[in-house]
Amino acid sequence: MTDGPVRQASLREHNLGLVLRQAANAMRPPSRADIAAATSLTRATVSALVDDLIAGGLLTEVGPAPRAGAGRPAAGLVLSASGPAGLGLEINVDYLAACVVDLAGAVRHRDVRHADQRPGHPDQVLAEVAELAADARAHAEREGLAVAGAALAVPGLVTAHGVVRLAPNLGWRDVDVPTGLAALDGLPVTVDNEANLAALGELHAGPAGPASFLYVSGEIGIGAGIVLHGALFRGARGWSGELGHVAVRPDGPACSCGARGCLEQYAGQEAILRAAAAGGIDDLRARATAGDPGVLAALAAAGAALGVAVAGVVNLLDVEAVVLGGIYAPLAPWLRPAVVAEIHRRVLTDAWSPVDVRPSVLGADAAVVGAAGSVVRAIRDNPTKWLTRIIP
Amino acid sequence: MTDGPVRQASLREHNLGLVLRQAANAMRPPSRADIAAATSLTRATVSALVDDLIAGGLLTEVGPAPRAGAGRPAAGLVLSASGPAGLGLEINVDYLAACVVDLAGAVRHRDVRHADQRPGHPDQVLAEVAELAADARAHAEREGLAVAGAALAVPGLVTAHGVVRLAPNLGWRDVDVPTGLAALDGLPVTVDNEANLAALGELHAGPAGPASFLYVSGEIGIGAGIVLHGALFRGARGWSGELGHVAVRPDGPACSCGARGCLEQYAGQEAILRAAAAGGIDDLRARATAGDPGVLAALAAAGAALGVAVAGVVNLLDVEAVVLGGIYAPLAPWLRPAVVAEIHRRVLTDAWSPVDVRPSVLGADAAVVGAAGSVVRAIRDNPTKWLTRIIP
DNA sequence: GGCAAATAATTCAACCGTTGAACAAATCAG
DNA sequence: CTGATTTGTTCAACGGTTGAATTATTTGCC
Structure with a gap:
């Protein structure tokens, strides 16, 4: 409601996101011209934006698709599968889980450890989560994926600052997750309720739910x-x-x-x-x-x-x-x-x-996949933040 | 989510609204400099925007307030009380009501007719509402207010196109209000559920609810x-x-x-x-x-x-x-x-x-006042539409 | 094989809105 | 009266989008 001012740079910010989402949501890899038509931006503008996105490693060109009729073939644009990836983590009553999702939304890695988490002290559980996260991150990097951030799903009430106010079935109360997970050297971590992240997972699972x-x-x-x-x-x-x-x-x-x-x-x-x-x-x-x-x-x-x-x-x-x-x-x-x-x-x-x-549709994986997806979604929705992080 | 592109003009559109809302929500009439400080826009930009808003009759300058300390006195900016006004209408089981709210949010006219609306045919009721609306509009114009639009509150389910799908306590079913109210020569009319508009009334009633x-x-x-x-x-x-x-x-x-x-x-x-x-x-x-x-x-x-x-x-x-x-x-x-x-x-x-x-806090008037308020709020939130309607 | 038609992408001058700094206006304190 | 202080305006510069012209690459047809 009481939103901030809009400067010239916000224009670019918004339109970069728009172009990226357009490429993400299209049925087939769209050309620059397709995106221009769909967004009612100019081809010139779209070209400029796409250049930035390709330079930042968020988009990649795929070989021209066979076309019907005359005309120069279009270069298809797809989200880069080697761009920034999201790390999803989950603590639940009887298991811990991790997964890595790439920018295009594909699940690239998955790991689950079944064990009752109730007896352990929260610090102990978080240490094991950190271990799981490090494993997943190493695995991702071996595939050439840079993990941009992590999100942790917890079955309980979580404050905006990542403190688990209450997780009755885990026996947790006022657990400060971000400090407990500081081990993930500098990786930004968000914490959210398990159902919230699962809902996000479902939202992004289908092509158009x-x-x-x-x-x-x-x-x-x-x-x-x-x-x-x-x-x-x-x-x-x-x-x-x-x-x-x-x-x-x-x-x-x-x-x-x-x-x-x-x-x-x-x-x-x-x-x-x-x-x-x-x-x-x-x-x-x-x-x-x-x-x-x-x-x-x-x-x-x-x-x-x-x-x-x-x-x-x-x-x-x-x-x-x-x-x-x-x-x-x-x-x-x-x-x-x-x-x-x-x-x-x-x-x-x-x-x-x-x-x-x-x-x-995601079943038991909904929360972890949703958590990982929420990280890459944040980049998709505001690519500027990522681009400036790459080239300051 | 899938929002449109942002062109240069959208910048202006957004910032015009921002400045106008800033003037509306301030405790005291703010100066251009105050608005610049609050929005983190430049004084130059705010001046340009304010000029447009004054030219369009949405803002007016008030005499300089006595200031403490040195410096050129500031010209206070307030929403114009003679700017575009909103007409609120309500059909309820045992009464019809109308009211006019000016751009600043003040109720400038109010009228209620108590009578059981259930026996009458919808067309008959709508005709009486049109009459009430014409009265209110005439009254407003006598005070120098131009009515910009109308909103009608109905105790029932209303579609996006203003058709009352079902109003059980009124005995209405699939009543097309916009065509029934065509008598209000060209005045744009929106129709909404009574509780929705009352909620809007409450939202805007207090300074900061x-x-x-x-x-x-x-x-x-x-x-x-x-x-x-x-x-x-x-x-x-x-x-x-x-x-x-x-x-x-x-x-x-x-x-x-x-x-x-x-x-x-x-x-x-x-x-x-x-x-x-x-x-x-x-x-x-x-x-x-x-x-x-x-x-x-x-x-x-x-x-x-x-x-x-x-x-x-x-x-x-x-x-x-x-x-x-x-x-x-x-x-x-x-x-x-x-x-x-x-x-x-x-x-x-x-x-x-x-x-x-x-x-x-508004009691029985919540819905009518909210309806009228929703009209002026639309102008406040997007002044460009109104400005281009004045000077195309 | 060559040429016209068609479509994709890029280049560039023009335009629009915001910025920042300089400047003019208006007041107060001493 | 003078200097300090704050408001508001003017103007060149900048960032970003636009639209038209240009280049690039393919198909279809003679």
Whole structure:
């Protein structure tokens, strides 16, 4: 709202980003002329901008594609696969993960270490994350990728400065991640909620997904990432998305948060496993596939509770889609019908503007991939920062 | 996200708006030098921009304020009170209203006609609105105000093109307002949901209110206007804010929408009056003031239901404030405690980032004033459009 | 094979808006 | 009255985009 002034340089900044995004989002590698036509900039301007982007290592020319008809062949422009890359990190209850995504969005490296993180002290966990990060970085550099930054996904509430205010299922409280991760010599690290980064991952996964959706992350807790008009919404103070503590029945069972009837008590991982008398998600899935009536009933009940909460969100925010992530992704075949039914029943505008309910396409990797992607997205959206970092 | 290109002219466009907003939001009439300092533009640039804005009738100079210390006295700049004005219109169940707001945000004219609008045909109602609008416009012109545009508030779902898709309490369905209001010879008219415009009214009412809040409009139905980061959020397709049909108890009483346990069944006007056995809001308020236990219990119950729904919203969106509007404004003394209690109980982050729950400052006028304000805000945010309309 | 048509990319003078410094205007303190 | 101080304007310079002309490279046709 109260935005800054615009000087001449901001012009260039904006248009560099525009050209880069145009090259990124096109179906086929566009020519300079294509970009000029799409952006309504001049060919002269686009040429100048592209020169800068190529010099900065963000764009590369690919051999001319065979053309139909006469005319000089166009040089296709693609995001440089050897340009700056993003490092994604994730701390979760029972694993640590890292991955590297290049500027074009391709996952170039992935690493997961399964182990219960709850007993360890936060410093110990962060040290292991730093180790994982160093490994991933070395691997990337062996492929000729320069890692531009890192993002860490954590299942909890994170402040704007990267302090984990509260991560109940990890047993963390007020952990200052940036100082704990100082080992990554100078690499800028951002920290964010796991559901937020997973939502970003989903947003950028498909070629053209919905611009407004709710990503629901089912884990031991239930989080949500809210994407509105193609941008992640973090809330006024960074604490949006606490879907797990939306009330489903105001006088339902007591929740660990102190309230009653929270969604978590009906559709959280532990509630589902208890209701289905299952030992784990794999077991649950197997028995659901086999048609175990108790398991099917438990999943239907969880889906209905989830549907009630999600329908409220849709009524309120009018999102186009709901993405089922975390443990909900593999359970989607059994949860989805109940969620869809509640949306049909409760969303006022459902008749003329339906809501797409679908499982996550990235599955369990959504948060790490989203984290790594968020780093390269920042460069894509404001290439100037990167270019001036290269050539000051 | 996929925004357009930035040409040289966009620079000017942006900076004109920046200067104008700076003059509007300042505590005292700022000088050109003040604006330059606040925006980090040059004094030269600000002078050039201010010249354009004065020539276009959007800014005016006020006599130099007495200054402390040496130096040439500064010419204060204020939004022109004789510049373009906005016409606000409202159709509600039991009244029609109009108001005129000048560029500085002052309400210069107001008119309300109480009458039940439900029996009349939409065309008939729109004809009366047109009459009211013509009156208001004539009145404004007698004061030397040129009306730049109009905005109409309607208690229902409105498409982007101004068609009222559904207004249940008015009995309207697919009413094309712009063609029905064509009588306002050429005046551009936008149509929007009543709660949305009321939220805008609240946003601009105070000098510096919260940038993210939920405006709850209690009427026969319950609507909500969502303001995020200082901008109204309309949803992906324009149908956000259906708070009245958020489920409070999934298997509660049947609602007119076809679902069960919607908030409207607990905290809608009719539900409250029925529970309190009251004839109207005035009666209810009088008996609440007198301490009637039945009325107090009914209001506490309604407040609790509202609080459950609102707490869910806060958990999800992390808004800084909740504004109680419509009939909730006069009933706030009795509703607020229950709402606050539910927020304390259910909002996870409440302990370290509290939510302000307060009654609307504009009261019943919020929607009309917000509608009129939205017209002048559009000019404030993009003065270029207005300037080129004056001098093409 | 050669030439015209067509399309891509670059070059360059012109234009537009902002900048920075110099300058004129208006006031106060002594 | 004079010097200090702050406001506002003027003007050459600069950065960035534009549009037209030019060069480059291919296809299609005779």
